[in-house]
Amino acid sequence: MMTDEDFEKLSLYVDGMLPAEEATQVAARIAADAAWADAYRAMRRSGEMMRAHADATVAAVDAEALIARVNAELDRRAAGAARAAAVQAERERPGLMRWLSTLLSPPVMLGVAGVAAAAAFFVLRQSAPETPPEGKSALVGLTPPAPVTQVAQTPSRPAMGPAETIVAVEAVESEGVKTVLVSQPADDGTTVIWLLDEADAGAGSAGAQDDPI
Amino acid sequence: MKSTLLVALACALALCNVALAQQTPATTQTGQAAAANSPIRLKVSVIHAFKSEGLADPKLDKIRDELTEAFANYKGFKSLQTEELAIYDPAQPAGAQAAQSIRLPNGETAEFRHSGVSAKGQHSIRFSLAQAKVVVDLKAPLRKVFYQAGMKYAGGILILAMYLTPPVSEAAPK
Numbered sequence: 001m002m003t004d005e006d007f008e009k010l011s012l013y014v015d016g017m018l019p020a021e022e023a024t025q026v027a028a029r030i031a032a033d034a035a036w037a038d039a040y041r042a043m044r045r046s047g048e049m050m051r052a053h054a055d056a057t058v059a060a061v062d063a064e065a066l067i068a069r070v071n072a073e074l075d076r077r078a079a080g081a082a083r084a085a086a087v088q089a090e091r092e093r094p095g096l097m098r099w100l101s102t103l104l105s106p107p108v109m110l111g112v113a114g115v116a117a118a119a120a121f122f123v124l125r126q127s128a129p130e131t132p133p134e135g136k137s138a139l140v141g142l143t144p145p146a147p148v149t150q151v152a153q154t155p156s157r158p159a160m161g162p163a164e165t166i167v168a169v170e171a172v173e174s175e176g177v178k179t180v181l182v183s184q185p186a187d188d189g190t191t192v193i194w195l196l197d198e199a200d201a202g203a204g205s206a207g208a209q210d211d212p213i
Numbered sequence: 214m215k216s217t218l219l220v221a222l223a224c225a226l227a228l229c230n231v232a233l234a235q236q237t238p239a240t241t242q243t244g245q246a247a248a249a250n251s252p253i254r255l256k257v258s259v260i261h262a263f264k265s266e267g268l269a270d271p272k273l274d275k276i277r278d279e280l281t282e283a284f285a286n287y288k289g290f291k292s293l294q295t296e297e298l299a300i301y302d303p304a305q306p307a308g309a310q311a312a313q314s315i316r317l318p319n320g321e322t323a324e325f326r327h328s329g330v331s332a333k334g335q336h337s338i339r340f341s342l343a344q345a346k347v348v349v350d351l352k353a354p355l356r357k358v359f360y361q362a363g364m365k366y367a368g369g370i371l372i373l374a375m376y377l378t379p380p381v382s383e384a385a386p387k
Contacts, residue, residue: 164333167359169351176346183283190283193349195342195363 002035010036014043167191253301253336253355254378255325257315259294262287262362263369276358276374283360287369293318300377301327301336319366321345323373336377355379 002010012018013026029036169182169191181194260273260280267289273280280290298313305311307329314324321344328337328350335352340361353359354377361373 164335165354165357167351167353167357168335169349170337171348171350173348174346176344178345178347180347180349190279191359192283193340193351193359193361195345195347195361197365 002039006036007039010039011043014040014047169193250303251379252299252303253327255298255300255313255327255338256376256378257296257298257323257325258292258374258376259296259315259317260372260374261291261293261318261366261369262372263289263291263367265289267291279358280372280374284362284372289369290372293371297378298325300325300338301330317364317371317373319364319371321364323361338377340375353377 009018009022009026010030013023018026026036030040031037166184166189169184172180172182172193174180177197179194179196181196183190183192183194185191258273262280262284264287269277270291272292272295273290277290280287284290294315296315298315300313301310310327312324312326314322316322321342324341324343326339328339330336331352335354337350337352339348339350341348342364345364349361351359353375356377356379358374358376360375362370364371
């Protein structure tokens with residue numbers, strides 16, 4: 001009488017899973033014991049039938065068609081996932097952005113551009129001087145607190161381009177020993193034409209920093 | 214609907230802008246014509262600036278803040294004399310305006326000659342100091358005070374405050 005343990009060991013023998021020493025012992029039992037021999041033959045037969053069925057099933061499968069179906073299914077699922085992600089992103093986008101995307105359509109943009117252009121033209125025409133201040137440079141003065149925009153000591157003419165609302169010194173000629181400095185703010189400030197002795201002109205920078213280098 | 218409204222607004226703004234652009238030059242041209250056809254006077258106020266605190270000269274009340282700011286090293290300002298020069302006569306051809314001069318307290322002579330009016334209404338003036346041998350060409354608009362300063366005088370300096378008066382109908386006091 002074979003026990004469950006005997007059938008398990010015999011099954012492992014049939015599958016070739018037993019160590020060599022135990023496999024030798026099982027083989028001896030099959031040869032000596034009729035019950036072991038019948039059980040062995042039954043297992044071999046059922047195993048062969050199962051392998052035959054499996055082989056037949058696998059052989060019946062069209063591998064290329066199967067791969068094509070799998071790929072097609074993967075593509076379909078990927079496309080579905082992408083659509084779902086897009087829909088989800090659209091749902092999660094802030095309302096302002098959806099509104100802007102609608103607003104930024106070409107006809108609306110044309111209107112906005114027109115308004116911006118008209119407003120910019122209006123503002124620039126109101127604020128821009130017709131003659132840009134040119135040639136305004138260096139800063140020196142005896143006392144003027146406002147930024148001095150020109151130093152003139154017999155400069156070449158014209159020294160400075162005039163604007164409509166400021167006093168513009170165009171040229172200075174000094175044939176004597178006097179130094180002429182022009183304090184002329186770029187904006188609507190006070191224009192002062194300084195006439196200084198040489199010593200005073202040197203002292204004119206007294207309020208400035210010492211030469212740091 | 215929104216786009217239609219915006220386009221309409223843009224058109225309205227553009228039309229307003231064009232209207233303003235057409236109106237402004239006309240006004241400016243009128244002012245320039247008046248400036249070119251009216252006699253212009255140059256007011257020159259001779260001021261003594263000194264570093265000690267002085268009584269506030271009531272004649273300088275209108276420009277006191279400007280003096281204090283532009284000549285921050287000086288604490289006292291006193292008006293010594295005020296001259297009014299007919300520097301531009303529209304009856305005279307351009308470039309033939311007579312030179313006008315004033316005698317300054319330090320013995321210097323300041324001379325002014327009007328040499329033209331620009332298309333933008335600025336008056337070209339040649340300002341010279343004979344003893345100092347300095348000549349300055351400048352352009353000044355009407356109603357704008359400008360200064361010459363630095364000549365030493367009585368422990369301080371002289372400041373010439375100059376001001377082109379507009380045509381009589383627009384004249385502003387100074």
